[in-house]
Amino acid sequence: MKRHYEVQSQNTMSQWPIKVKRPEQIPHNLTEVLDAEFGATWPYTVFIPPSKWDADGKRAKLFSMLDDGVMYFEDMKTEVKQLFYPFGDILYLEMGRMLLSSWMTIHGIVNGQYRQSTISYNTVRDDLFDPIIERIRTQITPQDKLLEGKNGERLTDLKQLDTKFLNYTKQSLLPGEKIINIIYQPKVLSETGITIESLPEHTHAVVLTDNELILIKEDNHKYKNIHSNYGVVRDFIPLGHIRDMITEVYASGLKMHLNIDDRDEMDRHFDETQSERLSSLVKKFKMLMH
DSSP states (O other): OOOHHHHHHHHHHHHEEEEEOOOSSSSSHHHHHHHHHHHTTOOEEEEEEOOTTTSSSSSEEEEEEEESEEEEEEEEESSSEEEEEGGEEEEEEEEETTEEEEEEEEEEEEEEEEEEEEEEEGGGGGTTTTHHHHHHHSSSSSSGGGOSSSOTTTTHHHHTTTTHHHHHHHHHHHOOOOOOEEEOOOOOOOTSSSSOOTTOOOOOOEEESSSEEEEEEEEOOOETTOOOOOOEEEEEEEGEEEEEEEEEEOOEEEEEEEETTTTTTEEEEEEEGHHHHHHHHHHHHHHTTO
């Protein structure tokens, strides 16, 4: 007879993502969809079972990596929703983690419309998504942009300020990706201890490489009624998809505004001491784009 903790452990593991190797590993309706789409030879596919880590209705999902893009399947009970994101139409990628909960969001164009698809999963199986993430990032950036040799020449700039963000940055770099500039911005509170809208409410970093703009921020969600700094959100935006990068000045701080292919927008806030660093980063971005 199995002990309670053994049953509980097996129940937890049954909610973890798995790499699909055999049809019997996934529900029959999803097997039928994969057979209809790919025939007898399935591509690299990850099955994400319904779980407490899924914020989108606890529905089973599949994620497949193809030669020319990625395909997303979601079991809607009455039907299986399918979305295909060609690599050329993916605008940027978001990765998030909060303790045992992780997620990946693809922002892109599907049939001429701006769409985004999010997959939530248990952090312990991050490794299953690593090949997909790296493939997306390398495919949506011109191949000649990636340099051979060492990367991270300017990591010492960040190490002087925050070891945690140094590690986040190291983990975010593609092989051969060269760091051009970094801005590290700690969270800013007013004299009364509250956040101000025009000042950064999260500790964050902006990493400009020869390849992408990488935005890293703490995700300090409330966890068990207390605010924690155990989460991180990273956005990987190819430089070619940034239509415009501008700065705005407020009485209490600065803002960097991004226009992503006229389809999406993103802001990052800084305190006034970052004025020179922010101007330098914007200047270097514009030099890379010319």
